Amino acid sequence: MPELNFFVTCPKGLEYLLEDELQTFGMEPVQNAPAGVWANGTLEAGYRACLWSRLANRVILHLADVDATSADNLLGGVTDLPWEDHVPVTGSLRVNFVGQNDEIRNTQFGAQRVKDGIVDRLRTASGQRPSVDAKDPDVTVSARLHRGKLSVGIDLSGDSLHKRGYRTEKGAAPLKENLAAALLLRAGWPDIARSGGDFLDPMCGSGTLVIEAAMMAMDLAPGRKRERWGFTRWLGHDAELWLGLRQEAERRAHEGRQAVVQQQIQFFGSDQDPKVIATARNNVQRAGLGEQITLERRDISALAAESENKVPGLALVNPPYGERLSELKELGALYRSLGEAVKGALPGWRLGVFTGAPEYGKSLGLRSYKQYKLYNGKIPAQLLLFTVDEASARTSRAPDVPGQLTPRITNEERADMLRNRLKKNLKTIGQWARKQDIGCYRLYDADMPEFALAIDVYEGRVHVQEYMAPKSVDEGSARERLAEAMAVIPDALGIDSSDMVCKQRQRQTGLNQYEKQEASGEFFTVHEHGCAFRVNLKDYLDTGLFLDHRPVRHWIQRHAAGKRFLNLFCYTGAATVHAAAGGASRSLSLDMSKTYVKWAQDNLALNGADLTHHRVEQADCLQWLAEKPGSDQRFDLIFMDPPTFSNSARMAGVLDIQKDHARLISQAMQRLTSEGLLIFSNNFRRFKLDDSVEADYAVLEVSKDTLDKDFQRNARIHRCWHIQHKI
Template sequence: MSNQLFFISCPKGVEYLLADEMATLGLEPVRNAPAGVWAKGELSAGYRACLWSRLANRVILQLDEIDAGSVDAMYEGVLAVDWSQHLAVTASFKVAFSGQSQVIRNTQFGAQRVKDAVVDKLRTASGERPSVAATDPDLLISARLHRGRLALGIDLSGDSLHKRGYRTEKGAAPLKENLAAALLLRAGWPDIARQGGALVDPMCGSGTLVIEAAMMALDLAPGRQRQRFGFERWLGHQPELWLALRQEAERRADEGKSMAALKFAGFDQDPSVIATAWRNVQRAGLEGVVHVERRDVEALELDAQPSEFGLVVTNPPYGERLNERRQLPELYRQLGASVKRCATGWRLAVFTGAPEYGKYIGLRSFKQYKLFNGKLPAQLLLFNVDQASEMIPRDGAESGVLLPRVRNPERAAMFANRLKKNLKLIGQWARKQNIDCYRLYDADMPEFALAIDLYHDWVHVQEYAAPKSVDARAARDRLAEALAVIPETLGIEPDRMVCKQRQRQSGVSQYEKQGASGDFMTVHEYGCQLRVNLKDYLDTGLFLDHRPVRHWIQQHAAGTRFLNLFCYSGAASVHAAVGGARRSLSLDMSNTYVRWARENLALNGASRQAHRVEQADCLKWLAQPPARGEEFDLIFMDPPTFSNSARMADVLDIQRDHGQLIRQAMARLAEDGLLIFSNNFRRFKLDAELEQAYSIEEISPATIDRDFKRNPRIHRCWQIRHRAVFRR
């Protein structure tokens, strides 16, 4: 069986790590999916993934994808599979069914119909047939229903691969083994281990993080101690192939013993939890390698660690276990004080479902990763334990508000003076325009590569990722100086400052959720009310640079039929509605932004019947022939530069695809209508053939407001009309 298709599932948020891991195991990633990866490869690579994947939940060998538009169609599709290649008549099986549709609304019913088809296919003339086993079946059949299609496969894993076999007991709030491995990879543990660094978990619970770290460093296969895999009683199983992989794993385990000089330690204040951790260490075969003992966080010492550097990694309580969130600030302070006292030069990684308490650690996080602990949104916060990252209390240690240390007061003063100058000039302009959200600073000084936006009495700071030519520590120092002076200079409270790092984005990552505060505020723009969220997403829900375009739409929308493609939070639709548009249609593929756009329109009193917002893949919607009588007088289209969202039918590349998008949009534009097309791809070139087909005028300079004059290439914008229409 060569070049098979596999679906490998994983915890949500780990997909990109899993794709990288699959590539190292001999599988070729095809595409990422929510909580999993599709990949191609030989059966041996599938076996290897079962044995060696530290991140996967399940490895499923794809058999077929069938029509499940009706119950009968699904039954016939399953019946058509040659099950005799996979399951003996005398064997047992189980169907794991997931997903729902309009015709199959119950997973038990779906599993029953798949089971019926398998049994009917294999039933002999004498009535002999396979049996169904709820536990320990000979074969586990995976059936995943999505958008009217059923993916059928053989679950090669059996039980979930996160179950390594060493943890039969659990602490108060167990961390799954594969999620622990993902945290260690994100924290850079493999590189630290290769350099001889040590690892300590000061709140280790049942020891999962420290055990996974040791297995990773010692090259121990995660599946090495598992008693059984799902493929072992599958008729397509190749025992010789599997035996060779097991022998290789044992050889690598013997060679990994040379890394046993590395130090791994776990501490916890609960003696019963430490007892559980110790038994887990023994079952993992790491006795004498991993040390665990009862010790409070404030008593953390690394005297048994000879390394000059290493990783402190922990998953502290974040409310669910303590039930009293008011205890958390002191716990996080103790953690910060301990690592600053005894782990200078190390890295600290904190995985928490309460990232807002990270500030009490007293260090500035240089990286944050969004993950999930089960269904609970969480973040992995990474810190460098050094003076440059250290934060100091504002107005006394009891204030609970921390600010970075300033290492270069003169440079910080120059930055503060620039902010004061901008606040006077741009702030005065914004007040006259009746605008309370605007860009104050945009990398005006090369030393401070920041974009600073004011949203009423909040400040939103975005740090542009420093080029590789800039020393990472120098970049941290400059950001620390900026964050220290911004609140006082702008006259805001430090807890009303939100800081993010802005890197080059791919796909729809700029729209992905990064937090779960749910904190929205309302800002005003030319009489429109708009909801923004400064904390939970990289962008806030309002593209400030498009303010002039929105204002133009508001001034020219009276009586029009308005279409907003890739509508995001619907701000342009709000301006059209406030400007008197007769009706509007706003489309976006994200349900989150569809809800957001509806809320924005409702906030401004727009009729939901006249101003509709619908969830749709704009590429697919535009590709369909326009409905009869469906045309618009004014269309706004501001697509992303690139998108490969799992929700989209195709990959969007704006440079490659803009011509087709514009032609399809023009097919819906009234004879005397206007299309406003914009994008923010810096190297964008408009297709010359479009200028032969339509009347096109670039209006980019007129769409750059006072606060963005320092960055005039932030976007480009065109007005496009049908050729037969003369300019008004």
Template sequence: MSKPVFFVTCPKGVEYLLADELATFGLATVRNAPAGVWVEGPLEAGYRACLWSRLANRVILHLDEVDATSGDQLYDGVVHMDWQQHIPVHGSFRVTFLGQNEAIRNTQFGAQRVKDGIVDRFRAGGGPRPSVAAKDPDIVVSARLNRGRLALGIDLSGHSLHMRGYRTDKGIAPLKENLAAALLMRAGWPEIAANGGDFIDPMCGSGTLVIEAAMMALDLAPGRKQERFGFEQWPGHQPELWLSLRQEAERRAHEAKQRRIPRFAGFDQDSRVVATAWKNIQRAGLEGIVHVEARPVADLKLDGEWSDHGLVLTNPPYGERLSERKELGGLYQTLGEAVKRATPGWRLGVFTGAPEFGRSIGLRSFKQYRLFNGKLPAQLLLFEIDETSSMTPRQPAAPGEVAPRIANEERAAMLRNRLKKNLKTIGQWARKQGIGCYRLYDADMPEFALAIDVYEGRIHVQEYAAPKSVDERAARERLAEALAVIPEVLGIDPDEMVCKQRQRQTGTSQYEKQGVSGEFFNVHEHGGVLKVNLKDYLDTGLFLDHRPVRHWIQQHAAHKRFLNLFCYTGAATVHAVVGGASRSLSLDMSKTYVAWAQDNLALNGAEPSKHRVEQADCLAWLADRKTADQRFDLIFMDPPTFSNSARMAGVLDIQKDHPDMVRQAMARLSSDGLLIFSNNFRRFRLEEDLENEFEVTEVTRDTLDKDFQRNARIHRCWHIRHKV
């Protein structure tokens, strides 16, 4: 009888480490795959992987592989499999689907076809069939499509194994638990701990690294505290075997406590994340073993008795934005000075997305491992903290500190000429229209991937993150040239120019501060006054591309009740007020932007009793029956493309959620009112049923002024009315 085959998934870059770990459980490698390993071995070894793997995400018992060049072919392969062996008749199941091809372009469609095949297989027998459950199913069926073949299996883990159960509270940018374990293994922590070494994380955040280090040294199974695994309702489950493995894990945990327990400490300058770390430590059952406290890196010192060797491992800030990166050189240098003073003879590991700052530590790295933190490329740099490894710290030219310099006069002349041309066309148009805030340049030339915006004499420059094909040094050189050319052509003081790096934002990141300058100033647009800040946030407080939309609202708002959903800083409401709106309600979930919107309305003389701004989750507000009787004559809804903010009750996906959002908004619209619906998702498609239910007109072309006509995909916009 052939051995069972498993596909075990993991973070990208961890595949070879995972293969070595699985071998210790009795699983032989069949082949490696991107972000996973195919292995074979007895069911007991699969159980061990679920309970003991520190690196895996999921353990999938492979069942079969079928042809799937079309949806019908996929269905035919699924429906002929014997699913009664793997899904209880009176139980429930869910299908997870990954991959796509020309015929199956949507994972939801692929999952539906697999589900249909399974259900029809049960129906063919004439008996009852299992139910489909989106949440907490008894069985999770894994379907993975690759090159026209669909691999089908049972997810024995049932959930991602990186979730150990101790981290319900997170820091600002937490490492996943299995990635933290991979860093510890690469840094040699198991050997260091076995030889009597101790562990410190001087920038511990919510404590993931120090907790994982303790669990590893104390031989605690990562899945020891999990209440439920995916195989427990599987018909092939062997309860006695599983019970024996759980008992073995408890015995090993007890025996490990009889040996020397290393010292574990985590420090962080932010007392709030230290409080979070304490909660995580308690949930992990490591009170009295792991110690954390609020302490800056510069004050690192060892109190009490510590080993003369050990591991310092940390995950400092990456400085993903230009405004942050200029601070990193000093932080890394401080880290180097602190560990050389406090932990000589130890090993240092630094996991960073900005490896160039490793030179600021003042130690020579003896090993570098390329990994990924989510989708972000990163490196683990390893150093021995001793005199032979010491070097003079070198400060790299961080992008935020790029000195204006022209290295290639011919290339700089291209940008200079383009800016002059745009000043003659766009700049002259803006002056004639009385527009003081506009986009002058938007990556017109591939050599200079920048957006340059004018804010009444001040300049806001956004550097788009360069693709991997562009050398980082070349990108910095071009930025240096742009910083030299822009003030020259525009005739401004360089201090009036702010430069940032633009990257995709999700969740609450769009609301987070980039700096603390507090430099707000007022600008003017079509008779309205608006407060902006070029330095402290990713965005400035004013979306320039929506200028025509705001102007249209102003021209049509007289005597109307106005609703602004996802209101940001309330600029559209300001224009409604200036245009004579009788009442308005503006909603946003960010306290920062609610306060900003209130300030903007006050600047324009709006009465707070008539023009209210409230903090609210717009999805929840739209779905709330208590608000359903409110009516508005004009509604503006410009949601983000995606948001998984902790402030929200759910997750917002504009493509999936927009039909319900539009219908709920229309339910609050007066019979002769208008909904202006806009978003900036480049691949967005409006649901066809909405066009059958309502009078829908796309007005995108009319909502793009001259400064954004080169970037016609910056947003899309519709006017939606009730049918007469």
């Protein structure tokens, strides 16, 4: 069988794992590239990669590199290739083109030139030629442009290989299947499974990790259930060879299932959310693993060992994480609960935690013995590995006491840079704020990498928040720079140091960040677009006023006249104050916190609102929305800004905004009048609006219009949409 050249693509960061995997299929890796591996091998090896790769996205049979320094050279080079060996004259094709250069500046033009070259080669005297089919072509041609060369090949995969076929329901998917497989490999799951260990995902979501773990342990080919491949109608396809490989996969699947039964290996998944457990069960059934995988609704604190007298197993988890300061404390508690649960229930086991915020790992109370840098999509993340035993226990150290950092300047030149920047911003942003009748604004937001701070002005007082320093900055240097900033800020802004509050990260304890500093009770009044608000800079994780949502509140004020207004997850009721000031006929504001309900009532009273028409009630918004709306629960204008994540004990369930937003929006829309408007916002930086929302409603993203001058340096501070019923 002749030797062929392949380019096998994968998610960024998995290249070395993929290189090892390809060798097991009979391929010889030649060179790693970003998000892929070049390898030589037979057609059989290429078929095995398609059927068996747990890591690859696509397997591309490389045909040639052609000169692409100009569009004409590209066309000629493509035309010279023997397409009659690959594409039926009466068939169809699709071109996937990536890359650009000075001559070929967009992929659509590049794909068109490649298609033209193929068609020119194959067009018969009678005019017959292949057609273009973007959805179900006979052959998909891969064209990758890089540095004046175009790599041309046949995509043998069809759809991306990460699509195993078991996950078809709409909804948030925390991990792609091939990334889940990579985490299992990095965590050493194959060896643990061979020794008879069990698998557990205590935050299983849609079940991807536990399904991939079971498939790996049972030797089930990832592509075993796929019916359509990129090579099915390719002229070079060897149907007999492929049939033999499929039969081999079925034999191995039968033997693998028997081996797991004999070893009594068990696979468990649990989650607090009954809806995601239902989704996971459907995925497990589609994967054909309903008899092997056990799923149940369970809180982390109720974690228990499922089996006794067995070798240690693997617990692998991909926890959520919050964005706002007020969510970090809850999320820190979640990580601590996870650590306590595994230490109590799974002694001797291995624990893997895949997180986009690896500093949270310290809250588990275990010392990680290995860390792998990976990517979840484009987001940098880490897989932290732990052994659950006493030797790995992390000794807790007392946190720094906030406020005891002595202001001092050790580098005059660096301090002058910060001082000059603050004075410049005060002149420009401060002048703008005064003209806009704005008393509170963000003056500085990590403008300079040396000082990773957010500095907010509250009518003569200053609120400073310290961002986590990058790993390249050691703790001593970070504290030195913070002390320097504490010395510079009062001088640059012309305030007394007693009017500055600094909320300092507790670096030693990882997640115990922005803890409540004191019960000062120091509330004072600030103003915004004619409205007054009580704020507290010291006692709470946030101040009582989210400054980034100021334009949203002002919009509500200007459009609320005569409308019935609903404020969900209302916090301290600032949006309701603006609605009442704008002439809303009545309003209802809901929040789960007694503190915030009282705070919101005080804000409304401060602005002279009639509390009989503008009610604030303590309620779990998740539970309230799930109930059937009453006749008096129809609103013309709704504002919903949920937290990114919450698992408060006062809630009926867990809130994960990426997973749950489509349901929340649908429930809120049931309470919206036919011509009403829902303003939906959140500050999860990786948020993606579910396709079903745009399918069901009229949706307009207005994020850019909701950023005032002081937040335009941080365009990702929040996302915002206007949502209405379709007419």
